[in-house]
Amino acid sequence: MWVIRGLKKGVLTTKFPEEVSEEERKMLRVRMCPDSEKCPLEFCVSCPLGEEREAEVVVRRKIPFSKSIHVFFADVGSCNACNREVEMLNNPYYDFHRLGIFFTPTPRHADVLLVSGYSEEMVKPLEKAYSAMPRPKLVIACGACAVEGLERTNLKADVLIPGCPPSPLLIMKALLLARGDRV
Amino acid sequence: MISTSVNVESNVSGKTLSAVFDDFIVMIDYSSGEVTVLPSEEAHLVDSRPLYSFLTGKLDELRLYCDRPAFRLHYGPLSSGIWEAGAFEVVSYGERILNVVPLCHYKRLGDGGRELIKVEGKEPEVALMEVERICGTFSASYSTAFTMAVERIAGVEVDSNVKAARIAAVELERIYNHVHAIYRVAVAASQKVAVSHLLALEEDVLRLNFRLFGHRYAFGFNRIGGVRLRDVKALSKLDAIEREFDELVEELSVSKIFIDRLHNTAKLSAEEIAELDAIGIAAKGSGVDRDVRKFSENYPGFKPVVKTDGDSLARILVRVDEVKQSISIIRECEGELRAGGVKNGWDGWNAVEGEAMAFVESPPGDLLMYVKLSGGRVEKFRVRGASAINYLAFARGVEGNIFTDYPFALESFGLSFADAQGLL
């Protein structure tokens, strides 16, 4: 019986952003590259060899209102790991709906364009999706590829999430910061 | 996992087409594990196969042009229901799907595609970081194939604890990807409660990965000549994961809605598997045991899981049994795992020249990688992910089904466009 299973499991959901457990704190940290010259991606900061430090989400522009936000997710050439971490936000451990963040299947209803990966083949579809969004539209680069890749397009990233891939908790933090929440 | 040196032979009858690259073609015999490499001048031996057309981008040969009024839809990229940069060309006259052609070029590697990933021209240790970012969700398979090929060229024999760590990484990858495929099918069947439980289970495996390898997708754990492990005790979590998985499968198997949607969907016969040169989960669900672990000395006595019905349900049932099989494989090699760096890299690159190929059974099927080293760098790199082959099998399977079956068909194959990057 699903109901009994659910009750037995109890609450899995993180108390983030109000409280952060020890395990979650690790997910909000990045590991710097010990030899950045050799590294393939500048914003990867996920090196198992590297030194740990707090992840820095760069916020250049925020949504000018604090309400629930709708996110259109656009994979434009990722390795699929960033996608998986974004998909993981649906998971009861994170349950991002409780914070008023929702995915929308169309850019026409989106406040935020969350971009992962980069492939030149996808630049046109990406720009088309962006132009279909209503204002004020925010672009979030999710992960090292998108941070670097968006530089090669006509779009400007308003929020940069480092990591390769960034953890679901870090993506959640970035979405809250983009909305102007204090995290 | 097998790796082989490159040899040339021209007998292709009864062999499966495995890859078509710009200057050579690879065939494999899944009963003996024998690999044959043909120069591209011999393409006429295989160019009538549908997979040859698919791998060489001759998509017109796979398209259906019918005389009845029919729609030709471009489904994706950036469409609802396709989470990745990829697309399908679908021909239908309303409800029934007549023809599907997967379009995998959006994620192709190289100029004009995913330009940030560059393997050739780099030192092997650096190239390895690029290789594991080709398909992140199958990264343990990719990095293992690459390290195996390079070690073979260099004549490096790794310790048994390195082998054990790689087996553990590849099998853990299989577990979380199989759980993910079942979750995707449950999403399509609107089994909302099951969806939450399955995603939570996948998260548990990813967290286990993080403790064991220092990365949720095992990036950076593989080194040439070694591996790097963190908290080996994290594997004690496996018991709870297995219990949870068994219980979820039991609950799902009594859900009529779930089973009905999978039963008889995207059916492929063993003959079609042979015709399409399909591999991995697609083949195993249709009674054909194509799994390269059979030929690997690292998997002694390995017997692939096989189901014979050939539908989406059979493919999901292969996954269910493979998760259990992977857990027992990990348990067998658990005692060999040592925390810390095991043989940290290797520095004799300049002296190493040569080429090698390696196969690893990634979650959807076997992955093939070819590496040529010269002057201490990767001179040539070719890769063929399992999805590059099985997207064609999916396309054939879904033909004749109706639109609402589409996600049940697609997700049962567990493919990724990032893994189909080798296509033109």
Ligand code: SF4
């Ligand atoms: S940032 Fe890393 S994880 Fe994300 S798409 Fe790029 S390579 Fe993959």
